[in-house]
Structure formats: structure tokens, C-alpha cells
Amino acid sequence: MSPPRPPDPTDYPDLDVPPRILLGPGPSLVDPRVLRAMATPLVGHLDPYFVQLMDKVQALLRYAFETENGLTIPISGTGSSAMEAAVANLIEPGDPVLICINGYFGTRLADMAGRYGGDVQTISRPWGEVFTPTEVKDALDAHPAKVVAIVHAETSTGAEQPLDEIAETVHAQGGLLIVDAVTSLGGLPVRVDEIGIDACYSGTQKCLSCPPGLGPITLSPRAEEVLSKRQTPVANWYLDLKMVQEYWGSERSYHHTAPISANYALYEGLRLIAEEGLESRWQRHRENAELLWEGLESLDLTMHVPPQHRLTTLTTVRIPEGVDEAQVRQRLLAEYNIEIAGGLGELKGKVWRIGLMGFSSRKENVVLLLSALEKLLH
């Protein structure tokens, strides 16, 4: 048998990508400096140049996470794989686990925790609301848990979860706290060490201004100790953090082949954060979000989340009665090249989701979006 005939080249034209303005829940726009880094020729993953770059990426990630945790690395997969790394490594079969669900990603955490054999309890809040420390304390009093997982910035609802007192509650019970910072890292304070988060993870395609493909994660010394005392092997080979750590650590033991180009990109994205400074960056995200909120209100639109718990990185706006929400999104894309997103799960058909993250968080993007929305809605 001879090999199949080659595909007809006319079916596979040159890449000819529409110039989108990405104002949805991610991916966000990638900084041009990061795009340039992506096009850099490769070195080997054990090349001395790449080895020192890995160290620098780790150091810059510690700055972004506001931590001194040794185990701070980019997982070689998207943010979802970093979520799974946290769950797979800290949960052993039979471990009691509490998952706080107030959106899509809490639900996903519960799904993953179940797959790794966790004895999963959940508490829930309506999508768009946040948990009080008392709710978490009551749940833990009823069912003590080894691991509590909660989402800092719920991409599906636009709500920011306060974490300080919840972390105290979890630690008072001897538990570990996993925090999802996919939509907050690099856009608002995550304060891993100050809060005492035990495992915190994110993705590169939101506030880090990089393409999707890596999932930064950091583990506290307490979490590392739990990891070192596991009774069972981690059920997941690719995300086994002990092996990944030996690859990223001074041993450089071969595990998998790190995505070289994605790490070039992350290095550049993190350098941009260091140059801007975290506080200025948070301030920029806040200013552009406030400009957006004011503009949306003056279009008679209502935010889904009250101001005190509203994310600056991702805004949910209620769909006005009588408006075909999908058509508005399609017209934004077709007529203005602007991407925003609809709602997920409970909020499907009820909200738009507007992201202003990383390189997308720019005054000109806000003004353009408001102007386009005004034309489409009025």
C-alpha cells in the first residue's frame, strides 16, 4: 500500500489571521514583545542557555506570585493542567476534600478531585457571589478536610473571592488551601505568602500577556511536605510534581521536553511585569476596569457583581431584556473585530463577559468597545 495522496494545497492556505481585539475571558492579546520572543530559534531543553533561562523564569514567577516558595514552576500545559497538578499531587485516595463552588471552575475542581479519589464535600453560592469565612468554617466543622479548594477570580462570574480569613480558617484546622488564580495572577494582588496559600496556579493567556500553553504553579513548604509524605504515587505521570521539580531543579533529571518557545514567551511576559511593577500593573487594570464600568452604566447596562466583589480583570454585564446577546457578540466580531464572550453554565444567556487582562487592558480598547456597544445597542 502506498502512502495517502498529499492533501490539495489550495485547501490549506497561508495563515491569514483576522486582527482581533481580544476582550473576552482569554486568551487576551499577546504583547508584541512576547510574540517576537515566540519566533526566536530554539535551543535544546538541556542547553546551558535554557537551563539558566529556566532559573530566571522561576525567579520572575515568584515575583508575580508574591512568594518565596521554592517549588514555583510553569507546568507544560494550559491553566487547566496546572489546576489538575494541584489536585493530583495534594489529594490521595480517600482524603477528605472541601470544594467551594460559586462558578464553573469550582465545579471543575470538584470533578478533578473526585477523579483522584478524594472524598469530596462541596459548598455552593449562587454564581456571582462569594463565600464568607463562616461558611467555610461551618463546612469544615461538619466535615474536616485535608484540602480546601477555592477560586480567587472566577472567570465564569466576574467575582473576586476574599481569601485572608478563609486561609486562616483552613490552617486552623490543619488543612491545605488550593487557590485558582487563573484570572488574577499579574492583574490583581494574589499575595501567596501573605495569605498563606498552599497551592496557587494560573495560566499564561490571561493577565500575563502570553499565549495559552503554560500553567504557572507554586506550592508552599507545607504543601511540599505533604507531597513528600504521600503514601501512594501521584496517579498522573505528566503532572507528578516531584518529577517535574527534579527537572526544573538543580538535578535537571529528564522528565518531559519543556516547551522551549512558550518558556521564551513567558520569560518575556514576566519581564514586562517586572518592568511595569506589580503595583502599577494592578492600578492599570483597576483604572481601565473603572472606565469600562462607568461607560457600561452610562449605556444603562448593569454589572452582575456588586462593586466590592467585582474583578477588575473580568467583568460580567447583564444582558438587557429583549437583546439577542449572541447577535451582539457576532456583530462586535464581524464589524469591529472585537471578541467578548457570553455566559457559561448558570449564566449562559444572562451575561456578557468582558476581559481586560494583561496587554488587553488598555484605555483605547475600552473606549472602542463602549463606542461599538453603543452603536449596536441603541
Add this chain to the structure above:
Amino acid sequence: MSPPRPPDPTDYPDLDVPPRILLGPGPSLVDPRVLRAMATPLVGHLDPYFVQLMDKVQALLRYAFETENGLTIPISGTGSSAMEAAVANLIEPGDPVLICINGYFGTRLADMAGRYGGDVQTISRPWGEVFTPTEVKDALDAHPAKVVAIVHAETSTGAEQPLDEIAETVHAQGGLLIVDAVTSLGGLPVRVDEIGIDACYSGTQKCLSCPPGLGPITLSPRAEEVLSKRQTPVANWYLDLKMVQEYWGSERSYHHTAPISANYALYEGLRLIAEEGLESRWQRHRENAELLWEGLESLDLTMHVPPQHRLTTLTTVRIPEGVDEAQVRQRLLAEYNIEIAGGLGELKGKVWRIGLMGFSSRKENVVLLLSALEKLLH
């Protein structure tokens, strides 16, 4: 507490990557057209443009795998994650599994299969040799297996495993055959449909001339059926092929965010394969490998694998007595910017590994390497 002080910019200079000629076991050199694709601005992962690109990537992957399998997609992780996807999805706890180990990656398959609860039997051959169909048959007669896993192109040894009769043997017993084609896909015939491979996976950083970061995989209809009849959920959320398939299929159900840029790159890398044509491409890999072998022999070096089982994509050369193998590699890198690799596992210190894969498989690279080796060895 205020955020940490920004890192000192002088510690984090611009990327300044040495111009390496990558002739190791991967990553290989990336085609300049692929590098340019990597720098393309992003669209959203649910953008109509990206959705049609996903279809095209799948169609081109089918050409590369020589298959008509519907379930043919790039996993959003490196080749190791695609290996784990095959294992995690086809093995349920308690399933009898036979792993054929004649190198590093067979050992890894056995590790993974154990983590997913497989009842793992192994057969072994010395590193550099291949299995006969009789060996596989005898092992299956003694312990029938639901899944047999074997490596087509062992990156750690340079041996090519003949598969036709082994596939017949496995199917005669009603088993499924998993084949590792990380170092063969795009460099030599893989013939998924002709051989009847049930799950075949690869990585993008070898013969596909792309950066590491995606793991193409294809499943036969028979494997899809086994998947659909699982009694237990796949223990791995990120690699759960039913969910990944719904994301890549006509449903486009949200699962994770595909690495957009890596898929742009894969599209371009696969277009290059379609333009060159598989047969010309295999021929190019063979001609450059033969040029290398002749040159190495005229330097009085000996190949580790006999010609009939020697990979054209990855050559293992025995280290001559009295030669400091690490020093030779260091000098190749320092003086010529050429990367080759040492041996892994059983072959550590005994061989060099020279890869001529994808864009790295070029006459000028062979001639340069031979010339540099001659200067360093004589």
C-alpha cells in the same frame, strides 16, 4: 504588607539565544516558516477562524499518520502527555497490559500503565534490539492482555521496531495496540491504518519541525469503541479524550483553552509535510542518515544498531574507547554550536545520539557535524 520589590532588570536581560544546530534527540531545528507562524497575533480559541483551523490541523495530521481515524488531534501538552493520554484512556484499573521494553520509553509506558491501575506484564530486550512477533505471541499466550504497548522508534536506542506481524498477533488475541511514534511521525512511514495501530502518538519537536508543546494522537474506531464502553471515568481530567474530542469535534464544548500559537505552528509544520510529500520526506531522511552513517564509519566509529533496524531519524554511535564523551559534546556545542546528546539509562556513557529530524535533516548539517567530529576525535 506591600508587594515584593521588582527584580533588578539587569538580572533579566533580553533573550539572546545562541544559534544552535540541533542534532540531538529533540527538539530539532524549527523551520523558519513555523517560527514565523509562532509570532502570529492570536485569535480566540472559539473564534470561527480558529475553529476552521482546528479542522485543517486534524485533516493534515491524518495525512501524516496515514490514517482516516476520526479521533485524530493534537493533545495540548508535549509528546509525553500524548503517551499518557493513550495509556489513561485505554486502560482501566485491573486491565491486563503488556509493555514491551527495549529502551527508556518502554520503561516510561510501564510506569504510566501502573499508575492507571493496569495489571502490567513486561517483556524486555537489550537496548538497541527489537522484539520478534513470536516473543509478543508467547507473552500474550502466557498472559492475555487487553492492551499491548510498544515503541516504534526508540529515541533512547536508535532502533526501529517492525510492527506489522506484532499488530496481527495482538489483534488475533482481541487486544489493542498502542504505538509510540514520537521519533518517527513525519520522518519515516508510520502506516497507522495499514498496520492497524489502535492508538498512535507523537510529539511536535522531532520530525514535524515544530517547537515542543503539542502531542498528536490518533485512535482507531476499535479503540474509540473501547473508550466509549469504559466502566470507570478516565482518572485524568486534562487528557480525558472524550472531553477533548468534544472540544475538537463539531460540538466545540469548552474543555481547556487550546494553545493557539502552537496550533498555528503545527498547521504550518504539517503544511510543509504536505508540500514535500511523505514519500519525498522519508527519502530525504534516509539519504541524510546514510550520508551520516558512511561518514561516521569512515571516522572508524561504529553504529550501535545493525542497519536493518536502524532508525533514519536518530542514530546511536558507540563511544570509541578512551574518548571522554561528555567533553566531545561540550566542545561541539562550545566551538561549533552543534548539539548532539549522550546516552540515556543503559546506554549512558556508551553512545552518542545524533538526530536528523524534520528541518534538522539537511545535508549541510551532516557534513558540518562529520567535519567537526573529525577535528575533535583525530
